[in-house]
Amino acid sequence: MNRLLRLNYSLYIGALLVSILLFFAIFGPYMAPHTLIETMETHYKNGKILAPPVEPFKFKEYPLGTDRWGYDILSMILNGIRYTVFISLAVTIIKMAMGTLIGLYVGTWKKVPGWIEAFENAWSYVPLFIILYFFLRPININSFLTPMQLILYFIIVTSAISIPSIISSVRLKSAEINKSVYIEASKTLGAGRNRMVWFHIFPQMKESLLVMFILEIVYVITIMGQLALMNLFVGGTRQTFDPIIYNSITKELAGLVGQARGNVYGTFHVLLIPLAVLLFITISLSLLANGLKNRFQSNYQRTPWIKTGFEPKLMPKRKEFGQGKRVWRLTPERVSLGIIAVAFVAAGSYVYAEKDANVGVKNYSQAGYDIQLKMHHNGVFHAKANIKAKNLSGKNWNELVFYFIPNAFQKGHQYKSVKGFSNVKINSIKVEGEKAAFILNKDTLKVKLAGKMKKNESRTVAVDYTFTVPEEGNRFSKVEDRYYLAQWYPMLATFEKGKWNKKDYQDGLETFLTGFSDFKIKYDFPKGYSIASSADEDPALKKNKGEIKAENVREVFIAAFKDMKHYDTDSNGVKIRLFSEGDHNKDPKEALKLAKNALSFYQEKIGEYPHKQLDIVMDKGQNMEYPGVVTVDPYTENDRFFKIAIVHEIAHQYFYGVVINDQYNDAWLDEGITEFATNMYFHIGAKESIFQAQLFSQGRMKRAEELNLERQYSNLPVNEIKSTAFVYGQPALKLYEMVQDHFIIKGKDPETVSMQYLSDYYNHFKYKQVDTAQFLKFTTNYFYIPTGYFSDWLNVEKI
């Protein structure tokens, strides 16, 4: 019991709290649920109006509440804490290092010059924060200096003006030690000044210097707090004039307290929470200092002769000389330190790894495909697909849901764009080798599972089926003896928000969404056939049997043809192959040149192209994008449209192939952004005027107007959309308008900012699924605009 009472609690608790503090200082911003520019907007929820300020612990989204402008307090704290900690550390390190160095030497002087003492006295009369106040007042508010510059000036000036007081206290201690007998002795033995300072005086002081160091950190925080009360925030003050509000730019904690000062009369939490965190910081540092002091004091202090009330309860831990050789012993202190270090690293890696986890919409189904595909001479395909499906959700599955699009084109289908029809027959479906029941309705294939499929469990579904390809179909199409196999295998649907996300096939825009998967396909086609596919390395031409692999793609497209003219080029290491029929009036070489220019433009301005190869197939049918392959129809009369189609489908490799979205509910996201990227290619890459570049999008809108269609939001589900103009043209035009309105925040001109925005968007959502809400979150933060800005073309209420 006595042992427990005598534990140095303040040391242990202090060390723990300081580690937690450092943890948040390093990893805080990664954990922030919101960004610093995101505000909670007034909205209705369950018939109640919700408006900031929100009290803490009321809403999951705002754990610590918001201030009256709707900024999330927790996020501000998590972002600001590193400034508080690192700025105060930096100042303390500089001033302690300089102060100790000078103080130690001055302390060994025989006589201290009068002017030094006079200066010390004069200096200690002026409170340091007043000096800083006068220094910062002219440069800190709505400053032209960057926050980093202001922080740097603050660190330099604060350390400079606090050095004299450190020198003075170090000097006094050093002078006191200098009077000791053993100093006299070492002097007689011929020790020089350096040796005395570093071998005799400094070792005596290093422990009290450590304690002083920690206390000085608190002192710097105090100064920052005092300045903050005067609206001078470290890192800059942003002042608005109508109404007059002062805001901290860095959200440094003392600044947060300062900017929340007005909340002293109500909404206390806005002020109290940052204050509590600041209190936590200072108390943990003080506890650590106190713990260290207790430890050193118990080692060196003489026992008092009278009762003072200040006696420490700790047992001294004396150094045992002569036993120093026993290198490592397991002491409670070392064990606790080890535990803290391990926990720190583990939690840190976890936070770092998870930092992008909330970017994008989550898909909780995962699939891997292993397919054998055989084509007979009569055009009948026979496929054996082994699909390994994995449940990543917390829900138990009793069925697996697939898109099986070829089945939608059975004889008697209603789709106008599909001339012929397909014959599809499922021979058998087995789950883990056992025959399984299934329901096939249009393009929905539901496979019943024998037992429940729990989280992280996998099942292999083997589907054996035969099919033919409809003549001049839609994507999944046959033109003469050429086969275009798109969505030709059972594709596992996505499992989002607790349910299967499977919509019925529709004519026109895409209606399917699959996650990223790995594919292994063995194919066996009649002699004379070549293939071009989504695989990174396609087999040589005329190789009619073989295996292709594609990794981390959302689907695999295969084009099989006999004799098409083919042209090669490459762009920044990416091979471009163009296949063309000869009976149209478009020049394949011109088309290839355009494709190359467009791809290099996007490679340079947006980011790395996701595959090693890009195949372009020019044949009758739709202009369509697939991972690594695009098809373009050269039989169109409109030359301009043909060019746009090439660029458009290439842009889709980024905004479809890599950044994915629900084609059914958010079709505008890939189409609209791709059209925007296409217009930007013609404007920036091909140096056309913005009017010329956007003419096609304008035309779409005009045609919709001529049809007397009511204006529609772009983010409507496919079945509600009346004209594709609202999915393609409207977003493209509105996005450029937005950049024009707001480019000033990000750069010099709308052109650079447009491409930078597309590139940042691409990199942010790479291999993720984006929806309108995520798009808005990213874009409103990017250009500092409220969600309401988009309300004339996006239904922001729905989100």
Added chain:
Amino acid sequence: MVRIIQQSVIIFTLILLLAALPNILGVNMETQKPEWHFERLPQIYTDFISNLSQGSLGTYQIGAESRQISDEIGDNFVISFLLIAVGVNIGIIFSLFFGVFVSRFRFTRVFNIMLNLLAAIPDFILIILSLILAVKIYKETGFRVVSLRPDAGPINLWFPMILVGIAPTLYLFKNIAVKYYQISGDDYIKTAVAKGMKLNYINFQHVFKNIEPFIVAELVKVISLAIGNLFIVEYLMNVSGITKFIFLSNAAQPLAVGLFSLLVISLLVYISARLLLYLFKRGFIYE
């Protein structure tokens, strides 16, 4: 004597430099770097001295109106002086009493631990917390602890006095406690105990006499702490003290007058604290 002249010169230059800072420092918009205009310094210095030599304290601006500093400085000076003098002297009495004379009793120990905890908290946090507390008290009970009207009379002063006093008290208490503990291990205490002297007697005759120089040495620092808090308290609580000249204007003249008045105030407070210690010695320690 030389020391005093040296100090005065240094303080004089320092204060004028501080007062001139808003005028000589600015940000150059084109280079986006801070810019110093030291060439304006001599003008500022000569203006200030010539103003004084004419027997005037100069003017300060409120909006478009220009007012004589000398007309108003009297009241403000008294208020600020009262705040600091009361704060510092209470701090000394309090910390000596609890840090030395009654620190050994069990009931004061709890109190001492609390003081030690409070001492770990930066004073601006304490000031804000007590403000919140005052508002809360008023909301709950209707009792007005604090008034933010500058002309509210005594109620406007006692709360700021306490707030100004917090920092010096805690600082002194913390240091005196440490010093007391150190002194108690010294040999002359051992001798006194061996002679059979009573604890109170030792505290007055031996301990206090050795702590007094330490307090005197710390006085400058303590007063500077109090002045630091004076700025915050007057600013937050709308007390119309000497700092108003410093907050309201950018011109060197009122800034310098404000800072020099603070210098005078700290001198006066220093004297009052020394007087307090002297009286204490005359009253309790017979020589």
